[in-house]
Amino acid sequence: MRVINERSGRTLGDAIREARALPARVRGLLGKRGLEPGSGLWIEPCPSIHMFFMRFAIDVLFVDAGGTVVKRCVEIRPWRVAAGGISARGALELPVGVVERSETQIGDRLAIEAR
Numbered sequence: 696m697r698v699i700n701e702r703s704g705r706t707l708g709d710a711i712r713e714a715r716a717l718p719a720r721v722r723g724l725l726g727k728r729g730l731e732p733g734s735g736l737w738i739e740p741c742p743s744i745h746m747f748f749m750r751f752a753i754d755v756l757f758v759d760a761g762g763t764v765v766k767r768c769v770e771i772r773p774w775r776v777a778a779g780g781i782s783a784r785g786a787l788e789l790p791v792g793v794v795e796r797s798e799t800q801i802g803d804r805l806a807i808e809a810r
Contacts, residue, residue, distance in 0.1 A: 696711045696712075696713065696737065696807055696808060696809050696810050697709045697711065697807070697808040697810055698711050698735070698737070698787060698805050698806070698807055698808075699805065699806045699808065700797055700798075700799050700803050700804075700805060700806075701803065701804045701805070701806050702800075702803045702804065703797060703798055703799070703803070705797040705798070705799075706733075706797075707735070707756075707787065707789060707793055707797055707799065707805070708733050708734060708735040708787075708789060708793070709733045709810070710731070710733045710734045710735075710810075711734065711735045711736065711737050711787070712734070712735070712736050712737070713736075713737050713739075714736055714737065714738045714739075715738075715739055720738050720740075720741065723736060723738065723744070723788070724736055724749065724753070724788060725748055725749065727750070727751075728750055728751070729750070729751045729790070730751070730753065730788075730789065730790040731790070732790060734790070735787060735788055735789040735790070735793075736787075736788040737785065737786075737787050737788075737807070738785060738786045738787075738788065739784065739785035739786075740784055740785065741757075741779075741783070741784070741785050741786040742757070742778065742779050742780075742781075742783040742784065742786075743776065743777060743778035743779060743783070743786075744771075744776070744777050744786055744788070745775075745776045745777075746771055746772065746773045746774055746775045746776070746777075747773075747774060748773075749773040749774075750773065751773070751791075752770045752771060752772045752773070752791050753770075753771055753788050753789060753790065753791060754767075754768065754769050754770065754771070754788075754789045754790065754791055754792065754793050754794040754795075755767070755768040755771060755777055755786055755787065755788050755789070756768075756786070756787040756789070756794060756799060756805070757777075757778075757779025757780065757783040757785070757786050758779075758783065758784065758785045758786075758787065758805055759782045759783065759784055760782075760784045761804070762785075762804050762805045762806070762807070763802060763803070763804050763805075764799060764800065764801050764802060764803045764804075764805065765779055765780055765782050765783050765801060766778075766779045766780055766783065766801065767794050767799060767800070767801060769791075769794050769795060770791050787805065
């Protein structure tokens with residue numbers, strides 16, 4: 696799927712995989728060596744993430760039920776935890792640098808397009 700920041704019109708990723716079932720959410724990006732440009736992982740429901748046993752850092756955007764960014768986490772390194780807060784319902788995991796380059800801010804709404 697493709698994820699776009701509605702305010703800026705910038706594409707955050709055009710090869711985003713979904714993790715909605717419990718096994719896919721638990722596995723997340725474990726075992727991967729990195730994320731290619733344009734790729735990422737949409738996890739829902741997901742109010743928090745952990746980076747235990749991960750091999751690389753990521754950017755994460757936490758969104759509420761309406762797709763509005765409620766928290767942004769930049770360059771979360773392995774062995775860290777990040778929580779989106781009480782209103783977080785989903786998380787978008789992206790390659791490091793995407794959040795800054797796209798100028799995505801808290802309050803921006805993300806649009807999801809099926810591919």
